[in-house]
Amino acid sequence: MKIKGSADEILNNLAEITDQPYEKAKEWKKLSGSKVIGLFPMHFPEELIHAARILPVLLQESDEPVTAGHAYYYPFFCGLSRSVIDQAAKGYLDFLDGFMAGDYCIQVVGAGEVLGVLLRKANSMFFRLPVGNQSWTLADITQGLKEIKRDIETFSGEEISDEAIRESIRIYNMNRGLIRKLYEIKSLNPWILNSREIVTIIKSSMVIPKDEHNTILTSLLQVLPNRKVSQKEGVRVFVSGSLCGAPKYDILSMIEQSGAIVVGDDLFHGYRYVSTDINEEMEPLEAIAAHYLEKNKDVPCPTRCDPTTDWPQYLIDSMRKHEAEKLVILMAKYCEPHMFFYPDIKEALEKAGIPHLLIEMEHEVVSLEALRTRIEAFIEMK
Amino acid sequence: MSVQETKKANRLKSGKMVNKLVNEYWQDLIHAKENGKLVVYTTGLPIGPFMAAQDMAWIHGEGYGARVAARHEEKEPQIIAERRGYNRELCSYARTQLGCVMFAERGVPDDMIVGPIASEIPTPDAIVTCYPGCSSGPQWDWAIERLFGKKIPWFNVVIPYHYGRNGSSYMSGQEFEEEVAYVKRQFEDLIRFLEELSGRPYNWDKFCELMAVTKKVGKLRMEAMEMCKAKPSPASFFDWSIYIAPVNYLTAWPGTVECLEAVKAEVQERIDNNVSAVPNEKYRLFWEGIMNWNKLGWMADKFASFDACVVAGRYTHLAFWHEPDAIDPENPLEGIAINHLECQLNLGYPITEERMMKLCRDYSIDGVILHGARTCRSFARSHYLLAESLSRKMDISSTMFEGDMVDESFYQDEIVNTRIEALLESLDAKKNR
Ligand code: SF4
Ligand code: SF4
Numbered sequence: 035m036k037i038k039g040s041a042d043e044i045l046n047n048l049a050e051i052t053d054q055p056y057e058k059a060k061e062w063k064k065l066s067g068s069k070v071i072g073l074f075p076m077h078f079p080e081e082l083i084h085a086a087r088i089l090p091v092l093l094q095e096s097d098e099p100v101t102a103g104h105a106y107y108y109p110f111f112c113g114l115s116r117s118v119i120d121q122a123a124k125g126y127l128d129f130l131d132g133f134m135a136g137d138y139c140i141q142v143v144g145a146g147e148v149l150g151v152l153l154r155k156a157n158s159m160f161f162r163l164p165v166g167n168q169s170w171t172l173a174d175i176t177q178g179l180k181e182i183k184r185d186i187e188t189f190s191g192e193e194i195s196d197e198a199i200r201e202s203i204r205i206y207n208m209n210r211g212l213i214r215k216l217y218e219i220k221s222l223n224p225w226i227l228n229s230r231e232i233v234t235i236i237k238s239s240m241v242i243p244k245d246e247h248n249t250i251l252t253s254l255l256q257v258l259p260n261r262k263v264s265q266k267e268g269v270r271v272f273v274s275g276s277l278c279g280a281p282k283y284d285i286l287s288m289i290e291q292s293g294a295i296v297v298g299d300d301l302f303h304g305y306r307y308v309s310t311d312i313n314e315e316m317e318p319l320e321a322i323a324a325h326y327l328e329k330n331k332d333v334p335c336p337t338r339c340d341p342t343t344d345w346p347q348y349l350i351d352s353m354r355k356h357e358a359e360k361l362v363i364l365m366a367k368y369c370e371p372h373m374f375f376y377p378d379i380k381e382a383l384e385k386a387g388i389p390h391l392l393i394e395m396e397h398e399v400v401s402l403e404a405l406r407t408r409i410e411a412f413i414e415m416k
Numbered sequence: 417m418s419v420q421e422t423k424k425a426n427r428l429k430s431g432k433m434v435n436k437l438v439n440e441y442w443q444d445l446i447h448a449k450e451n452g453k454l455v456v457y458t459t460g461l462p463i464g465p466f467m468a469a470q471d472m473a474w475i476h477g478e479g480y481g482a483r484v485a486a487r488h489e490e491k492e493p494q495i496i497a498e499r500r501g502y503n504r505e506l507c508s509y510a511r512t513q514l515g516c517v518m519f520a521e522r523g524v525p526d527d528m529i530v531g532p533i534a535s536e537i538p539t540p541d542a543i544v545t546c547y548p549g550c551s552s553g554p555q556w557d558w559a560i561e562r563l564f565g566k567k568i569p570w571f572n573v574v575i576p577y578h579y580g581r582n583g584s585s586y587m588s589g590q591e592f593e594e595e596v597a598y599v600k601r602q603f604e605d606l607i608r609f610l611e612e613l614s615g616r617p618y619n620w621d622k623f624c625e626l627m628a629v630t631k632k633v634g635k636l637r638m639e640a641m642e643m644c645k646a647k648p649s650p651a652s653f654f655d656w657s658i659y660i661a662p663v664n665y666l667t668a669w670p671g672t673v674e675c676l677e678a679v680k681a682e683v684q685e686r687i688d689n690n691v692s693a694v695p696n697e698k699y700r701l702f703w704e705g706i707m708n709w710n711k712l713g714w715m716a717d718k719f720a721s722f723d724a725c726v727v728a729g730r731y732t733h734l735a736f737w738h739e740p741d742a743i744d745p746e747n748p749l750e751g752i753a754i755n756h757l758e759c760q761l762n763l764g765y766p767i768t769e770e771r772m773m774k775l776c777r778d779y780s781i782d783g784v785i786l787h788g789a790r791t792c793r794s795f796a797r798s799h800y801l802l803a804e805s806l807s808r809k810m811d812i813s814s815t816m817f818e819g820d821m822v823d824e825s826f827y828q829d830e831i832v833n834t835r836i837e838a839l840l841e842s843l844d845a846k847k848n849r
Binding site for chain 1: 500501502503505506507510549550551552554555556558559561562566570572574576577579581582594598605764765766788790793794796797798799800801804818
């Protein structure tokens with residue numbers, strides 16, 4: 035199947051999907067009669083759920099200010115966790131048949147527990163993903179996967195075969211591969227997609243069935259080279275951070291409007307999500323377990339506590355690779371894993387002579403104008 | 417409501433014995449290297465005996481933060497950490513220790529005068545993490561490991577969260593049993609790690625001896641606290657906060673048995689003589705949340721002035737060898753795993769709720785104080801759910817205020833006052849109903 039339309043039309047279509055990120059899943063549920071499981075970002079075995087013929091949907095931070103959610107969580111938790119709770123409190127997540135939290139971040143643990151109270155009818159699951167990288171970690175992660183597989187099977191009432199998992203891995207690898215292809219095109223022609231469009235592409239991939247997304251991407255890749263874009267000179271910028279939640283589009287646009295071109299990123303709603311494929315030959319659960327260690331080598335994650343990885347050095351290397359001059363760090367307010375790392379990143383960048391700007395993103399945006407001035411000053415700075 | 421500011425909390429006298437042990441411990445630690453001991457940094461659970469058996473010194477991250485704050489030395493490490501870029505929303509224990517680590521690694525800057533505890537603790541030969549129910553724990557140790565230039569061997573015991581999957585509940589069910597086995601296996605690996613580090617076979621006999629002491633101390637503390645089911649209560653949560661050190665970083669330290677025996681005797685004597693922790697106990701409260709070390713005395717007197725006794729808390733009553741009977745000193749790893757897995761931070765919400773309701777029933781609680789420690793999200797995460805459920809299921813009212821464990825700047829005293837008064841007024845109204 036092929037999606038008709040120009041690159042602009044396809045991208046607009048994806049933007050519509052991400053504006054109402056759960057509508058497609060609701061439609062799919064109605065048409066297929068199957069179940070939908072909501073997952074917290076960032077480390078969950080989507081492939082396993084897909085293999086059970088359940089649609090995994092990554093829960094998204096919404097732009098709505100938190101209101102009903104205030105009754106369930108302190109305001110000093112990160113925007114993603116508070117927003118998901120707020121959505122549940124407002125009834126927006128009632129379509130979920132289940133949800134999965136995990137232990138990689140305490141704020142997700144707590145948010146999952148609140149969802150357990152708010153979404154009484156949904157099945158509450160918990161994925162145990164041991165941190166670190168010792169000789170036994172791979173086997174421990176595999177064990178965690180076996181446990182969650184058992185729970186998914188109990189929930190769906192069907193056994194998940196190895197063949198089904200392999201097939202899901204293939205579909206998910208294809209999606210990652212197609213998005214990486216877009217990144218390759220962008221690396222040769224950075225104007226072809228702006229950062230907001232990249233985030234939209236990846237965000238849409240998180241909330242609709244992957245095979246459908248693959249079809250859209252295949253079509254996009256065919257028409258993208260014909261896209262007409264104006265090639266303005268600009269400061270080459272790498273954007274880092276924004277764990278779990280997508281960065282605010284306004285902030286991304288501001289960076290580009292200030293005269294920068296975003297040439298690379300390690301955002302979760304960015305390269306982090308697609309960096310690494312899962313081995314299709316290995317025993318599938320072991321392959322997924324290995325993926326957690328592998329992807330962390332490719333794009334280090336501060337939640338994984340793997341001392342063999344080096345996020346600051348990764349950023350410096352990536353910037354060199356992309357010939358980026360400056361780094362913008364987007365840090366979700368109250369995001370502890372990121373806060374623990376920032377001083378090390380800052381020190382390493384200063385040593386390497388790389389200028390950076392730290393932007394703390396609050397869920398409720400206070401003043402965008404003040405931010406614009408800061409961003410402009412940073413981009414213009416010689 | 418009329419406030420009798422003259423009333424003061426009647427604190428337990430034997431607390432002084434704890435101070436003596438605490439002083440000894442920190443002095444010992446400062447001189448550990450001179451005395452030929454290897455130094456291990458730890459965070460999270462009280463795993464001191466693992467090191468003590470091998471004659472190593474250990475420093476416990478949270479204990480360190482609390483100690484530095486108790487000696488009013490916390491400002492400088494917090495400032496230096498902030499200067500490096502650690503955000504003030506980060507766990508304040510971690511921030512405080514990271515500041516101290518900066519002093520140890522990079523020296524004290526010329527423009528600062530820093531207290532001895534904050535600046536004289538030796539650098540580590542190894543780091544051992546054993547953190548329950550908080551992802552910030554291992555992340556904090558990783559930050560320390562990086563600050564020391566990634567040269568320090570680091571062992572992380574992963575404590576799986578006891579979520580309560582498939583019907584598993586407190587100390588029972590398949591999830592619980594699998595997790596006990598998993599933690600036990602990691603302890604065996606930890607012991608191999610310590611053997612390698614020290615270059616000597618592990619001293620199992622000493623370890624078992626120390627665990628026998630731990631069991632005894634754990635039991636004495638639980639028994640003494642249980643005596644506070646009496647009305648009026650002979651001691652308060654603020655007293656028990658002091659007694660955390662002997663079951664936390666001082667676990668199995670010489671003198672801890674005597675210390676707990678003394679407190680138990682003192683509590684018994686108070687019961688016999690009808691002496692209470694607050695002069696005129698009218699309300700019995702529960703402290704939900706982590707302790708606020710720079711406000712301990714202030715809080716104890718504040719509640720006493722309102723005729724309120726905080727009799728129990730999740731922090732004190734649901735951790736630190738709270739299941740001593742599970743420990744078999746001859747074969748202690750499983751019992752250690754059980755105590756650690758079933759501690760206050762590591763239990764999924766439904767289990768936490770059930771445990772907390774039990775404590776509220778056991779201690780005849782009228783109201784709950786929810787201390788929303790701003791930088792300890794692990795503790796604060798279930799407060800709203802707990803408040804709602806206690807009110808609905810047990811008709812227990814609660815009040816909430818923000819604070820912190822060692823960063824005083826998060827307190828607004830007027831808000832704390834107003835919230836406490838409002839809670840007590842509502843309890844008054846309820847009593848007169
Ligand atoms: S990693 Fe950061 S953004 Fe994600 S849940 Fe934790 S605190 Fe929130
Ligand atoms: S946030 Fe709380 S539980 Fe987590 S490491 Fe800090 S003190 Fe410990």
